[in-house]
Amino acid sequence: MPAFQNPVLPGCHPDPSVCRVGDTYYLVTSSFGYFPGIPVHRSTDLVHWELVGHVLTRPEQAPLAGLDVNDGVWAATMRHHAGRFYVVATVARGRRGASTFVVTATDPAGPWSDPVPLEADGIDPSLFVDDDGRCWFTATRDAPEPAVTGPAELWLRELDLATLRLTGPEHVLWHGALRGAWVEGPHLYLRDGRYWLIAAEGGTERNHAVTAASAPAVTGPYATDPRSPLLTHRHLGPGHPVQNVGHADLVDTPDGATWALTLGVRPVDGAHTLGREAFLVPVEWTERGPVFAPGTGTVPATGSTGLPGPTAPDDRPGGAEVLTLDAPLAAQGWSSLRGPVDHLVRPADDGRGLALTPTAATLWGTGTPALVARRQQHLRFRLRCRLAFATTSSHEEAGVTVLLHQQRLATLAVSAGPDGEPVARLRMRTGDVVADLAGVPVLERDAIVELVVRGDEQSYRFAVVLPGGDERVLGEVPRTAFATETAGGFLGVHLGVHAQTTGTPTGARAVVSHVSYEALEDRAADPTDVPLVGSTRG
Structure with a gap:
């Protein structure tokens, strides 16, 4: 089986979101002010990623004129259910979420539908389809009482997949594990009857971290995983080759293994120029919850997924x-x-x-x-x-x-x-x-x-x-x-x-x-x- 070398998607590919359909994996990342928006990559081994298309290929799908290039399309999430792909994302203006939308396609390479606007505050939207077929939308936004709860809150509301409209009451899920830190990047998972909320805290810089909470029901109440942060490099010192690790999304392989795609940077002498890149991290589920990079607790430099794929990466030096x-x-x-x-x-x-x-x-x-x-x-x-x-x-x-x-x-x-x-x-x-x-x-x-x-x-x-x-x-x-x-x-x-x-x-x-x-x-x-x-x- 082919080995991998991190990052598996080098260059500016932040906020990775991944889903699996059969034996094939699909990955989307943030595109900010670049067009076409939201690149879609495909892989059979989670290591070698092929660009197969973009979600936003028509200018009317995401008007970006007049925006700072650091604004635009932030932190998309891709999910698949009943033969259809769904992507939710935010368009930011002035470094704040301005609008949130959902698009659909039967082929991840496109074409994708026109965006359907959602009545959703904040940034970093995500989708979770429960075992009963109900779909839940999560995102992060400013907390109304930051002095009491912390600066941000993760919230949830049901998404009607027939109408692509948010419906029913809102539920505030969690304010994060780290006191005073902004919590963002929420993704929900169901494991052995318990709901796991994986999030990012500490800002997308040196204090970045993966944290978690869990609940007996999708709407809560969520209790902080006391092991949080579950993955971070902030304690490893400025000399470690990978920094800013966080914003993870999980995916299961057909044989039951779990992997996380997370962002990180590779600074040299304290400064990075390649942007936030996509790194692959093994995850093991235990009775206490997910363990990221078991045995080391850090993003591995190399490894193997045990999945069939090309024998050598095509993005390393050599032509x-x-x-x-x-x-x-x-x-x-x-x-x-x-x-x-x-x-x-x-x-x-x-x-x-x-x-x-x-x-x-x-x-x-x-x-x-x-x-x-x-x-x-x-x-x-x-x-x-x-x-x-x-x-x-x-x-x-x-x-x-x-x-x-x-x-x-x-x-x-x-x-x-x-x-x-x-x-x-x-x-x-x-x-x-x-x-x-x-x-x-x-x-x-x-x-x-x-x-x-x-x-x-x-x-x-x-x-x-x-x-x-x-x-x-x-x-x-x-x-x-x-x-x-x-x-x-x-x-x-x-x-x-x-x-x-x-x-x-x-x-x-x-x-x-x-x-x-x-x-x-x-x-x-x-x-x-x-x-x-x-x-x-x-």
Whole structure:
């Protein structure tokens, strides 16, 4: 049986929710301001996950225009019952739940129904179908008396699966195990006649933890499991390679084993850039309840599920992933911001690449720019992009970006200098402050220029391969500049290609002829120690 290496879904895949149908498992994660929303992955062994579709593929399903990229679609839960899949999720605005909805499908790859709004406060919705077929909706919200109960409460109400409406009375279930901590991420399970409420507490940072309560009836009363937290890494010290562990969902295998999918981060020197990733943890049920990672109490680095699957993971170092430019980009794991960009990013007329039309919607705004991006999934990587862009305006650019969110990003892009001649520029944006780090002439207006980004433990390094093969490293940005610990937010770094304008469009379009992403084993395999033109390092 194949072994696994955690995380099983690397890169920004937070808030994992999993369900099983037969011998197949399905997983959804948060998508925030990226479109299409709520990626759906499929697996037969809980280890190797294949992207099979998205829940929100039509802009009217989840209007995201004007939102901070850290808002948008939060913490979806997927469940299956009687031949139909259900997903509930929240759309957040201003870091608070603004609306909650449910969608359905008979095929998790889609298409999914239009969202049905639910009269539900708060965030982190979940569904539980009891043995009698009744479906129960749970979520977390602000507690009315935080000084008495704590800041949040988990609540429950029945969901009528025929009408997709909440019905009957509300039941407040639990205020959490940790005094003063926000309780969230509730999921309900029935085991040996007792209902188990698994939740997350401590915030999605270093104090994150999995806690639990149980009850004789689905509506309560729930008693805190005195063993809480059942899983956390907060006591392991800052040097442990996995931190922020929490927000777990459980699934049983056909042979009766139980596994948890939980989020975590992999900081280096106290800072992480890949975002919250999905980790696999064994769970054993005892007479006292679930035991996470029995024998160790920590997320395992490696293991085996004992389930049939591929013999080797396909997301580890060992070859470049080349973007197929004339195939659907979303199916290859590339996303846009807040809506579709088919009218801005499309196959070139001659079929020899991907044409990007610069738009006034910028990367640092809250619109839908001409951008397609993929998650950074490895600390050490190389992104290559070959493009031609014959603009004569210094206000237009097309190139590559390292994007954490709209207030923290770097671009290496082809534009025009003051004399109208083409130039490649490296810029770094921190809030409203833009630093012009370096520039180099491109020499020929219609020439194909290769832009390269390399990342490692120390920095992101940006280079240009000029016509004739001469490579110039323009500069580097410290890796920590894109870390959540310094820049804030809920996301991991995305790497993309873009085109934008801050002036009057000239009508020029960028044509991308190659994009590839490659995981690198080590720095020795990536010799780039050449003089820098510019850098943000002191």
